[in-house]
Amino acid sequence: MESKFDNPLWLLAELTYRCPLHCVFCSNPIDYARSGPELATEDWLRVLREGRELGAVQLGFSGGEPLVREDLEVLVREAHALGYYANLITSGVGLDERRIAALRDAGLDHIQLSFQDSTRELNDFLSHTRTFDLKHRIARLIKRHGYPMVLNVVLHRYNLDHIETILEMAERLEVEYLELANTQYYGWAFQNRRLLLPTRQQIERAEAAVNRFRARIGTRMRVYFVVPDYFEQRPKPCMNGWGKVFLAITADGLALPCHSARIIPGLEFPNVRDLGLKSIWYESAAFNAFRGFGWMKEPCRSCPERFKDFGGCRCQAFLVGGDAAEADPVCDLSPHHGRIAAAIEGAAHGSAAPQAPYFRDDQNSRLLSSR
Amino acid sequence: MAAAREPLRPDDVPMLAAGVRLQWEPAQQSDVLLYPEGMVKLSQSAAEILKRVDGVTAVDAIIASLQQAFPGADLRADVFEFLGIGRERGWIGIKVR
Numbered sequence: 001m002e003s004k005f006d007n008p009l010w011l012l013a014e015l016t017y018r019c020p021l022h023c024v025f026c027s028n029p030i031d032y033a034r035s036g037p038e039l040a041t042e043d044w045l046r047v048l049r050e051g052r053e054l055g056a057v058q059l060g061f062s063g064g065e066p067l068v069r070e071d072l073e074v075l076v077r078e079a080h081a082l083g084y085y086a087n088l089i090t091s092g093v094g095l096d097e098r099r100i101a102a103l104r105d106a107g108l109d110h111i112q113l114s115f116q117d118s119t120r121e122l123n124d125f126l127s128h129t130r131t132f133d134l135k136h137r138i139a140r141l142i143k144r145h146g147y148p149m150v151l152n153v154v155l156h157r158y159n160l161d162h163i164e165t166i167l168e169m170a171e172r173l174e175v176e177y178l179e180l181a182n183t184q185y186y187g188w189a190f191q192n193r194r195l196l197l198p199t200r201q202q203i204e205r206a207e208a209a210v211n212r213f214r215a216r217i218g219t220r221m222r223v224y225f226v227v228p229d230y231f232e233q234r235p236k237p238c239m240n241g242w243g244k245v246f247l248a249i250t251a252d253g254l255a256l257p258c259h260s261a262r263i264i265p266g267l268e269f270p271n272v273r274d275l276g277l278k279s280i281w282y283e284s285a286a287f288n289a290f291r292g293f294g295w296m297k298e299p300c301r302s303c304p305e306r307f308k309d310f311g312g313c314r315c316q317a318f319l320v321g322g323d324a325a326e327a328d329p330v331c332d333l334s335p336h337h338g339r340i341a342a343a344i345e346g347a348a349h350g351s352a353a354p355q356a357p358y359f360r361d362d363q364n365s366r367l368l369s370s371r
Numbered sequence: 372m373a374a375a376r377e378p379l380r381p382d383d384v385p386m387l388a389a390g391v392r393l394q395w396e397p398a399q400q401s402d403v404l405l406y407p408e409g410m411v412k413l414s415q416s417a418a419e420i421l422k423r424v425d426g427v428t429a430v431d432a433i434i435a436s437l438q439q440a441f442p443g444a445d446l447r448a449d450v451f452e453f454l455g456i457g458r459e460r461g462w463i464g465i466k467v468r
Contacts, residue, residue: 007398009410055398058410085392085405110390110407148390150407176461177387177407222461 005243005291007055011084012248012259013044015072016064020093022128022359023116023308025154025189025196028064028245029262031369033362036252041071043272045078047249050080050277056247059084064251067094073106080107087112089152092138093131100145111142112150112179118165122158128359139173150177155206156189156196157347163206167213167223175221179211188258188360189246190319191368195357198349203231230340234305235312235328242290242314247281257287260315264324290314295325299333378455379430384466385454386426391420391462404462420453426466430454 011167017032022265029035039047059079064071067134079086088103088111100111113135116123120132143149151170153159158165163180170178183201185193210225217223229236239246239258248256255273256262262269270279281287289295293306300311311317312328320329321336329336358364379385387393389443392405393413402418404411413421419440430450437446458464 055396057396057398057403057405060406083394085394085410087407109392109405112407146389148388148407150390179408219459219461224415 005282006245008051008247009056009245010058010060010247011048011051012060012062012246013047013054013066014038014062014064014248014250014259015044015066015069016251018068019064019091020068020129021065021131022361023092023154023188024126024128024192024357024359025156025183026360027187027259028188028360029260031365033365034369035250038069038251039249039253039272041074043253043367044071044075046329047272047277047293048075048078048084049084051247052084054247054277054281057083057085058087060087060089062089064291065091065093067099073099073102076103077106080109087107090114091127091131092135093129094142095138095139100141103106104145104147109129110150111147112152113138113142114152115153115166116154117159118162118169122162126158128361134172141143148176149174150179151175152179152181154181154183155198156183157198158196159182160202160206160250162200163209167209170221171217172224178221180206180223180225184228185230186263186315186319187192188358190357192355193343194346194355197230197343199348200344201289203227217359224368229312229316229328229330230344231332233332235309235331236317237309238313238316238328241310242292243281243287244310247277251291251336255284255287258313258315261286263315264318266324297326299331300327303333379451379458379465380439381431382429384426384429385433385463386466387421387424387459388461388464393418406462408460416449417453424454426465439449 013324016038017028017035019128066088076086086107086109088108090113092113108235115135116126123132124130139149153166183189183196207225207227210223214223243257246258248259251270253273254262254269255272256269267289269286270284296306296311300306312331314324316328317326318324320339327334329340331337390407394403394405396403399412403412404413411464419437423436434450454463
């Protein structure tokens with residue numbers, strides 16, 4: 001049975017949904033405020049051991065803000081002992097000299113720090129916090145402790161035109177890895193899509209600026225910039241296929257084949273409190289729902305590109321088209337592709353903000369999930 | 372792309388860049404190179420080279436060590452090529468003299 005499928009390589013531990021930031025493009029579920037109690041330290045330690053036995057090696061500690069968990073150092077120490085490459089994905093809030101030294105001592109391999117923009121005004125507006133100066137201090141702290149500097153900036157309509165100053169900021173901070181992550185429209189970002197979606201011209205300008213920067217900076221900095229799937233004609237090979245290499249565990253213990261999969265109706269995702277990871281990965285109905293190619297409908301079923309893109313993203317098929325088993329609507333062969341085109345068109349011609357942003361906070365979460 | 376970079380010299384001492392780790396993975400029956408947000412499965416020859424990249428041994432000595440372990444093969448060009456790729460991808464740095 002198990003030899004039929006690949007083992008997971010990436011384990012994402014979303015330790016908590018608590019977060020001091022309130023970013024409008026957060027990928028956490030809209031209804032996070034109604035999720036169950038967080039896993040205990042012992043649960044996470046068991047998840048780490050079982051994940052490693054399955055073959056996972058890249059481990060992300062994420063959230064929410066993972067530094068909120070006071071047992072983070074304990075989890076990092078166990079992860080390191082098990083042979084994981086341990087990544088901390090953080091806003092930087094909660095990191096200080098004492099904590100970074102403790103994490104380093106526990107064996108943390110790298111820290112990915114997020115910035116929302118190269119300007120204080122927009123950084124603080126988008127995250128609904130005053131964190132811009134703090135993030136600069138944290139960036140220097142990360143450097144001082146011998147970590148490679150990995151900076152993540154989520155891009156969208158409001159900061160794509162600042163790309164040059166974002167690149168300059170990265171150079172000033174002596175960043176080694178710069179991830180310019182174009183917004184993916186899930187969770188809070190989908191809720192705020194009309195606000196965040198850029199124009200095609202913005203994407204093209206930014207891509208050209210990135211390419212000029214790459215030519216100048218050479219190998220000193222690796223810059224990742226991928227044109228967002230809304231602006232492509234074919235879907236991304238989401239997660240490299242459902243249940244293929246990626247396994248996410250949510251703060252309340254659900255095991256997911258991607259971090260937003262819990263929005264898909266009709267699937268019952270197993271909880272690590274009830275079931276071991278091995279059984280979850282190989283045997284659960286949810287992890288087998290979209291494995292392979294048998295579940296596909298037309299146009300995917302007979303498409304020669306299905307082996308390359310696996311039909312794209314199941315969550316996007318559901319969010320935009322209403323059926324998770326259909327083709328990803330960013331594909332121009334999808335009958336729902338017009339909805340993507342209309343959204344982009346709307347962004348190009350919608351001048352002023354058509355709605356107030358939904359900041360990610362408990363009140364909005366309860367409000368939006370009660371509808 | 373890295374036009375400004377000087378080519379690798381025989382007496383350069385290569386080292387794994389910060390945050391890069393070489394490790395045997397039983398599940399994959401292979402050596403892998405781990406780095407921020409990524410990993411690559413290594414061929415046996417790439418792994419043999421990287422095992423000798425320790426921040427102390429110079430390129431020449433790495434080649435000599437490989438020749439001893441795998442006699443008969445001329446590995447010099449392969450080592451220079453692979454270390455060059457490693458530098459391009461940010462896996463390998465050169466120790467400052």
